Amino acid sequence: MLQELNRRQVQLETAHAMLLRHHELTQELEYRQQRSVHMLREEQLRQQHQTELTNQHEYTQRSERELRKKHAMELKQQPKSLKVICIFNYFPSMRKYIKLISNENKLRQKFTFDCKRGIFCFQKGFIVIL
Secondary structure (H helix, E strand, O other): HHHHHHHHHHHHHHHHHHHHHHHHHHHHHHHHHHHHHHHHHHHHHHHHHHHHHHHHHHHHHHHHHHHHHHHHHHHHHHHHHHHHHHHHHOOHHHHHHHHHHHHHHHHHHHHHHHHHHHHOEEEEOHHHOO
């Protein structure tokens, strides 16, 4: 009877050890599964964020392009005097060049006017040719 009790004790201890090992393995498997699901969810969020950011950049660039095109069309339809004002707004450094061009146009107008009256004007030794 003592042998039978000992054998029964050994069987119970073996079953208990097996259950503990099974529990540990199951728990480890659950942790691995949860970790992989968490990492997958993180990757999906990161990818979704990157996609949305890329789409936002593309939308912004497309909108800017369309706005520039629209503005260019509006500029083509405006009178010449308004175009100079618009250029001042976008290119402040171009003001001095535009002033030079407008001075050159004034000189041409003056020269043509003087030519019609029979007066030829030479400024600073340069001959103005139309």
